[in-house]
Amino acid sequence: MNDGVPDDVKNEIFAALRFGDGEVERKGGREWPLSGDEYRRYGRQLIMPEVGLAGQMKLKNASVLIVGVGGLGCPAAAYLAGAGVGTIGLVDADDVEVSNLHRQILHGTAKVGMSKVESAVLYINGLNDEVQCIPHHERIFPENALGIISQYDVVLDCTDTPASRYLISDSCVLLRKPLVSASALRTEGQLMVLNNPPRPAGDVHGGPCYRCIFPKPPPAASVVTCGEGGILGPVVGTMGVLQSLEALKVIIATSSEEDTPMELDEIDAQQQQQQQRKKADPPNLLLFSSFSKPMFRSIRLRSRRADCAACSAQASVTVESLNSGSLDYVQFCGVSSPVAALQPSERISVKSFAQLIADSEQEVHFGRPLAAPPVVLDVREKVQFDLCSLKGSINIPYSVISSTDPSATGPSATWVDELRRIPLDQALYIICRLGNDSQLTVKRFRELALDEGGRRRIVDVAGGLKAWRDKVDRDFPEY
Amino acid sequence: MSISSSDTPSTYFTILYFAAASDITKKRSETLTAPVHVSQLFTLLDKKYPGLKDKVLCSSAITVNLEYVDVDESMSDEEGLVIKAGDEVAIIPPVSSG
Numbered sequence: 001m002n003d004g005v006p007d008d009v010k011n012e013i014f015a016a017l018r019f020g021d022g023e024v025e026r027k028g029g030r031e032w033p034l035s036g037d038e039y040r041r042y043g044r045q046l047i048m049p050e051v052g053l054a055g056q057m058k059l060k061n062a063s064v065l066i067v068g069v070g071g072l073g074c075p076a077a078a079y080l081a082g083a084g085v086g087t088i089g090l091v092d093a094d095d096v097e098v099s100n101l102h103r104q105i106l107h108g109t110a111k112v113g114m115s116k117v118e119s120a121v122l123y124i125n126g127l128n129d130e131v132q133c134i135p136h137h138e139r140i141f142p143e144n145a146l147g148i149i150s151q152y153d154v155v156l157d158c159t160d161t162p163a164s165r166y167l168i169s170d171s172c173v174l175l176r177k178p179l180v181s182a183s184a185l186r187t188e189g190q191l192m193v194l195n196n197p198p199r200p201a202g203d204v205h206g207g208p209c210y211r212c213i214f215p216k217p218p219p220a221a222s223v224v225t226c227g228e229g230g231i232l233g234p235v236v237g238t239m240g241v242l243q244s245l246e247a248l249k250v251i252i253a254t255s256s257e258e259d260t261p262m263e264l265d266e267i268d269a270q271q272q273q274q275q276q277r278k279k280a281d282p283p284n285l286l287l288f289s290s291f292s293k294p295m296f297r298s299i300r301l302r303s304r305r306a307d308c309a310a311c312s313a314q315a316s317v318t319v320e321s322l323n324s325g326s327l328d329y330v331q332f333c334g335v336s337s338p339v340a341a342l343q344p345s346e347r348i349s350v351k352s353f354a355q356l357i358a359d360s361e362q363e364v365h366f367g368r369p370l371a372a373p374p375v376v377l378d379v380r381e382k383v384q385f386d387l388c389s390l391k392g393s394i395n396i397p398y399s400v401i402s403s404t405d406p407s408a409t410g411p412s413a414t415w416v417d418e419l420r421r422i423p424l425d426q427a428l429y430i431i432c433r434l435g436n437d438s439q440l441t442v443k444r445f446r447e448l449a450l451d452e453g454g455r456r457r458i459v460d461v462a463g464g465l466k467a468w469r470d471k472v473d474r475d476f477p478e479y
Numbered sequence: 480m481s482i483s484s485s486d487t488p489s490t491y492f493t494i495l496y497f498a499a500a501s502d503i504t505k506k507r508s509e510t511l512t513a514p515v516h517v518s519q520l521f522t523l524l525d526k527k528y529p530g531l532k533d534k535v536l537c538s539s540a541i542t543v544n545l546e547y548v549d550v551d552e553s554m555s556d557e558e559g560l561v562i563k564a565g566d567e568v569a570i571i572p573p574v575s576s577g
Contacts, residue, residue: 072577162575183574188498190574213547214573218538222499226576236577285540285547287571289497292507299540299571302547399502405529 033057038130042084055252056084060130062251063087065149067140067168068158069116070094071103071226071236072182072243076156078106079244081124085251087132088124089152092116093139099479103233140164142322142329145171154250156243157181160225162217163329169194169210170317170327173201173310180246181210182239185229189239189288192301193246195311196283202313204304207283212305220334235290242286346442347460350467353429375422379432379441380465388477390431390468398437406447419450427457435464492566500535500570504528513564517541517548520562524570540571 033053034042038060045051051059064085066073069092080088094116096107106123107116117135124133136148140159149155149171157168157179165181172179178196182189192213199206226236285299310317321327348356353374360373376393378385385395396415404413419428428445432438438460445451445458461468469476491510501507515523520541525532541548544566562568 068577070577158577160576162573165573165575183577185498185574185576188574190571213540214538216538218499218573218575219534222534222572223575224499224502229576231576239577285571287497287569289507297545297569299542299569300546302549 034060038084041128041130045083051252058251058254059084059248060086062154062254063089063152064154064156064247064251065089065091065152066156066158067091067164068160069104069106069120070100070158070160071184071231071233072240073156073158074104074106074120075237075240076158076244076247077120077124078127079241080247081128081131083244083248084128084130085247086130087134087152089134089136089148090117090120091136091138091140091148092120093137099227103231103236105237140167142167142325142327146175146319146322149177150175152177153254154247155179156247158240158243162223162333165210166217166332167329170310170322172198173209173315174317174319174322176200178207178250179210180243180250182243184231184236184239184288185224185226187232187235187290189235189290191239191242191246191286191288193250193283196250201311201315206304206311208302208304209308209311211310212303212308213285213301215305215308217333220336223333223336232290235288238288238290342439342442342460346458347462348429349462350471353461354468354472372426374429375426376429376431376461377441379430379437384433384479387479390465393431398432398441401441401444404444404448406444406449412448416448416450420452422456424452424455427459429459429461431461431468432464434466435460435462438464490564492562492564492568495567495569497569497571498574499572500531500539503531503535513562513566515562517543517550517560517562520568521550535572536570538573540573542569542571543567545569 032039034056038056039046042051042056046053046056062085064080064087066077066080066088069077069090073090073092077088077090092115096104096111096114096116096119098109098112100107100116101109101112104116107114107119111119111122115135115137117137121133121135124131134151138144140148145167149168155168155172155177157165159165159168160183165183169179169181171177172195176195176198178198179194180191181194182191184190192210194207194213195209196207197205282301282303285301287297287299289295289297304311306312307314309315317327356374373392376390378389378393378395379398379401380395381397381399382395385393385397389395400413400415404416422428428450430438430441430445432441442458442460450456451458463470465476466478469478490513492513492515493508493510495508496504496506511523521532521536524536541550543560543562548560
């Protein structure tokens with residue numbers, strides 16, 4: 001066709017216009033649903049019967065929300081972007097820290113200090129500029145959850161607190177969005193596809209929600225974060241990659257009927273039977289236990305709970321209760337009780353503690369030692385103690401201390417006996433990583449009568465080794 | 480460590496401890512005497528590991544032979560589920576970090 005416009009210019013214009021299901025690129029009179037670049041880019045998955053052209057078009061038209069751009073969200077975002085998901089939303093309020101980099105693969109050394117969402121958008125744009133990224137530089141709260149989640153088709157929960165897990169699940173039930181939920185800690189991971197199919201609350205054909213599987217949150221004191229418990233990069237990476245896989249499967253399996261529900265009289269008996277079969281197929285919980293054999297276990301989950309607070313006919317979680325703030329997720333999940341209040345005489349600042357050590361290192365003062373070296377008990381776990389510790393400190397892990405029952409009869413634990421042999425005029429100084437376990441230890445030592453009825457001082461080094469590094473010794477390692 | 484049920488003696492069931500459950504029990508798995516009614520499991524484990532019920536079991540998913548079981552529902556069900564010799568039980572606390 002001679003319209004006076006050079007072919008290469010026309011191609012560029014058409015390439016810029018290719019968007020949406022109905023629009024096609026026109027070249028040489030033929031119309032193709034994907035651009036030449038897209039055929040080449042996605043060729044290796046397009047030729048698979050599980051994807052095909054129809055699957056690729058669904059991916060292109062799909063929008064996925066990733067809540068949390070950390071160890072799970074990074075690999076999930078990378079694979080979803082690579083596969084050609086049209087729109088990816090990213091929610092995170094945090095900035096990249098150097099301790100993230102061993103597992104959060106979208107961020108790099110040069111991005112430390114940058115917001116995680118900005119870093120992720122840069123990575124995704126570099127990987128695949130066909131993908132539209134929507135950054136949400138904020139934490140997810142009851143006040144913003146419905147507004148953000150409503151803009152997307154599928155949600156990935158890549159967050160790190162029980163409160164956000166319940167909030168995201170409840171929001172997905174209310175907005176009828178399938179939820180791919182994963183988590184990881186230390187050497188283990190969990191993966192579930194929830195609220196799939198995303199039928200309205202009370203519809204038994206819908207998939208169970210997070211509350212159906214875990215109706216009661218774990219006690220706040222037992223919740224361990226990756227910062228406290230540790231995490232192996234490939235473990236959380238595996239879970240994030242599997243999350244992206246499940247999201248692709250959910251998108252590709254979406255039928256157009258799901259989007260536009262038919263009138264009741266249009267559904268014939270055969271379709272009703274299919275619905276019945278859907279009900280009989282509850283989802284799985286995939287357990288990854290990387291240091292056990294076998295590494296993977298698949299648990300057959302239950303269907304929706306008849307008394308579920310979110311997805312049953314008697315649900316108490318509603319759009320109104322969420323928006324009004326009457327649902328307090330932080331309170332529901334409990335707040336870790338503030339550490340036992342100690343008397344001022346039971347605490348010492350790191351500066352005074354450093355002075356105490358310095359005094360004891362002065363050999364003589366008018367012919368006598370100024371002070372005996374203080375007895376310093378470091379209550380971190382042994383593996384942390386082995387990383388770095390104060391000179392002369394003794395390691396008794398808090399897990400050992402807390403599992404020693406003060407009311408138990410019979411012979412006391414060896415470590416208790418050894419501490420009793422220390423002269424009474426010697427105070428025991430307790431230090432830990434952040435200054436919480438040390439306070440609990442002071443309290444527990446009193447319960448174990450290690451203060452010998454008040455004749456021995458037991459002192460918490462306030463703020464722990466973090467304060468020591470911040471205020472006394474800048475060279476003490478931070479980890 | 481092998482935790483396959485084929486090693487289990489004929490009067491025992493295997494119990495697997497994940498996440499916080501393995502922190503408290505200091506074990507990934509062990510064998511216990513069968514049979515046990517599911518509704519008795521928490522009491523039995525709490526006796527063996529004081530505090531385990533409140534700290535872990537009440538908020539965990541419990542499975543028998545890779546199938547989720549509802550402990551509350553089986554409490555009210557006298558027929559209920561009985562853990563038999565050779566069964567594999569798992570204690571799966573929710574993990575929220577990522």
